[in-house]
Amino acid sequence: MRGRRQIQTPLLKRASGVALLTVLFILVLITTLSVYLVEQEHLSIRRISNQRDAEQGFQMATGAEQWAVKILERDGKENNVDHLLEPWNVLLPEVKVEEGTLLSEVQDLQGLFNINNLASGRDEVWYPLFTRLLSVLEINEAIADALIDWIDGDQDITGSNGAEDSDYLGLDISYRTADRMIADIGELIWVKGFDEKILTTLSPFITALPENNIKININTSPPLLLRILTKEILPDAAVESLIEGRGEEGYRDIETFLTRTEMAAESNNVEPLITINSKYFQVRSEAEFGRLTTVLLSTVQRKTNGDKVTVLRRRRGLS
Numbered sequence: 001m002r003g004r005r006q007i008q009t010p011l012l013k014r015a016s017g018v019a020l021l022t023v024l025f026i027l028v029l030i031t032t033l034s035v036y037l038v039e040q041e042h043l044s045i046r047r048i049s050n051q052r053d054a055e056q057g058f059q060m061a062t063g064a065e066q067w068a069v070k071i072l073e074r075d076g077k078e079n080n081v082d083h084l085l086e087p088w089n090v091l092l093p094e095v096k097v098e099e100g101t102l103l104s105e106v107q108d109l110q111g112l113f114n115i116n117n118l119a120s121g122r123d124e125v126w127y128p129l130f131t132r133l134l135s136v137l138e139i140n141e142a143i144a145d146a147l148i149d150w151i152d153g154d155q156d157i158t159g160s161n162g163a164e165d166s167d168y169l170g171l172d173i174s175y176r177t178a179d180r181m182i183a184d185i186g187e188l189i190w191v192k193g194f195d196e197k198i199l200t201t202l203s204p205f206i207t208a209l210p211e212n213n214i215k216i217n218i219n220t221s222p223p224l225l226l227r228i229l230t231k232e233i234l235p236d237a238a239v240e241s242l243i244e245g246r247g248e249e250g251y252r253d254i255e256t257f258l259t260r261t262e263m264a265a266e267s268n269n270v271e272p273l274i275t276i277n278s279k280y281f282q283v284r285s286e287a288e289f290g291r292l293t294t295v296l297l298s299t300v301q302r303k304t305n306g307d308k309v310t311v312l313r314r315r316r317g318l319s
């Protein structure tokens with residue numbers, strides 16, 4: 001017996017050791033699996049709750065957008081002049097709703113230079129204005145030609161700095177010109193001569209509207225655009241005086257603006273560039289709900305002969 005025990009003991013010990021290890025292994029496995037499943041459950045709950053917050057945020061932001069649309073429609077019914085002291089330009093107060101907040105602001109896109117006006121090529125109206133804008137911003141004026149080629153429907157190279165398909169097809173990452181109007185100013189980064197720095201410098205003054213020949217609203221444009229309406233770039237004092245001239249109600253007609261001393265010498269050149277009302281606006285709506293903030297950028301159009309405002313395009317972001 002003693003001899004058998006002496007032989008069996010190490011085997012038994014080893015067997016019980018293996019069994020213990022197996023039990024420990026299973027325990028570790030069960031614990032790990034449980035932790036994993038709980039984490040997955042949490043992630044799944046978080047995902048569902050984020051989806052719910054994002055969807056709810058989008059619905060709320062759309063509501064804020066429609067609120068701004070109603071203000072623009074009412075303004076269209078009440079008057080034919082658009083200026084910065086009108087109700088649509090007053091930042092709407094933040095609204096608290098259950099579990100969230102809403103905010104909405106409107107920008108007049110016609111206060112800016114519409115780059116799609118360059119669809120007319122090197123014309124005598126928009127091309128000189130755009131090159132003056134580049135000049136005062138200290139950007140190489142040569143990039144205007146490449147931008148014209150990017151937009152125009154032909155493959156004829158404009159001036160000595162233009163660029164059509166042949167210029168882009170030879171690049172490491174090759175592509176073609178759009179040969180149509182620009183939908184978003186971010187697209188400019190693909191145009192020869194443009195870079196991030198130029199885009200950052202230009203973007204406060206330009207927009208991309210779905211039409212050619214969109215005039216600049218002198219009641220809402222930034223001072224820098226008023227400076228370059230004339231071929232002779234205006235001094236700051238003259239621009240300040242023009243802005244003062246907007247008064248409480250903006251310029252009521254373009255004649256009042258054109259007969260001012262600052263414009264007098266060039267009123268014929270300035271006349272085709274300007275207007276006193278706008279039909280394109282951008283509504284920026286922000287909805288904070290749960291853990292998410294939804295931002296909705298909507299380009300809206302108000303018909304000239306009516307008060308109806310329609311949403312042309314929406315871009316959505318989360319933060």
Ligand SMILES: [Ca+2]
Pocket residue numbers: 075076079080081082083086
């Ligand atoms: Ca108005």
Ligand SMILES: [Ca+2]
Pocket residue numbers: 148149150151152153154155156164177179
């Ligand atoms: Ca072209």
